[in-house]
Amino acid sequence: MMRLLATILSIVAGSVTAECRQALALGLDVSGSVDSSEYRLQLDGLAAALQRPEVVQLILSDTSNPVRLAIFEWSEPGHQRLLLNWTSLRSANDLKQIASLLNSTKRSAAPQGTAVGPAMLFGAKLLSQQSNCWKRTLDLSGDGKHNLGAHPREVKYTLQSSGLTINGLVIGADDPSHGDKRYVQAGELSAYYKAWVILGPDAFVEVALGFEAYEDAMTRKLIRELQGLNLSQAIQ
Incomplete structure (x- = not known):
């Protein structure tokens, strides 16, 4: 009994001294398939999501071991733009400032291609800077399949033992006139990400229809990512 109590106390003590409970790197697709209005919807949508009350509550639930956030854009191999370097989220004001940054960000010139594999590698390199976090997660948003550079299946194999989680947010056809094709396209892209992109036992794909x-x-x-973090994950 005493040995069990000592083990529990050591687990709690270890969790208290951790500096970061989760590192989130968000990668946004800015390839040629994303037009100027879609670009704005993506950045402003992320800004608004970061200020949703339910998201703010989860992010700020333990500011002594904060969530750390980085945001980047990606298109072809070698073309990634860091919008936000690693930032610890300790207050609602931190989230407001990030939202303001996203709302004011202007699109820069980017190549047309869609390099999902290189985006995964860029995100993994970013997350390697956060080795003291309980969990490290890369989120890739995209509206198309890979067509340039290292294939995602090769990158996924390379990252198998990295300890990273990779989730996807796939964006289906934006035009309502596509009708049922919107669901078909979103389904195909979701299956593609499930097969070649997402990584880790808790990895998942979220879908946006436009x-x-x-x-x-x-x-x-x-919400799903932040709710999923618990003490058992933190001490693995």
């Missing part, structure tokens, strides 16, 4: 639905999809994804 960029107008991006805010709600991002909100669902963040």
Whole structure:
């Protein structure tokens, strides 16, 4: 009994001294398939999702061991733009400032291609800087399949033992005139991400039917990720 109590106390003590409970790297697709209005919906949607009360509550639930956030854009190999370097989220004001940054960010020139594999590698490199976090998660948003650079299946194999989680947020056809095709396209892209992109036992794919639905999809994804972190994961 005493040995069990000592073990529990050591677990609690270890969790208290941790500096970061979760590192989240968010990668946003800005390839040629994303037009200027869709770009705006994506950034503004993320900004709004980060200020949803339910998301704020989860992020700030333990500010002594904060969530750390980084945000980048991606298109072709070698073309990634860091919008937000690693930032510890300790207050609602931190989230407001990040939202303001996203709302004011202007699109920069980016190549047309969709390099999902290199985006995974870039995100993994970012997360390697956060080795003291309980969990490290890469989120990739995308509206198309990979067509340039290292294939996602090769990158996924390379990252198998990294300890990272990779989740996806796939964006289906934006035009309502596509009708049922929107669901077909979203389903195909979701299956593609499940096969070649997501990584880890708790990994999942969230779906947005068009960029107008991006805010709600991002909100669902963040809630699922933040709710999923518990003490048993932290001490693994």
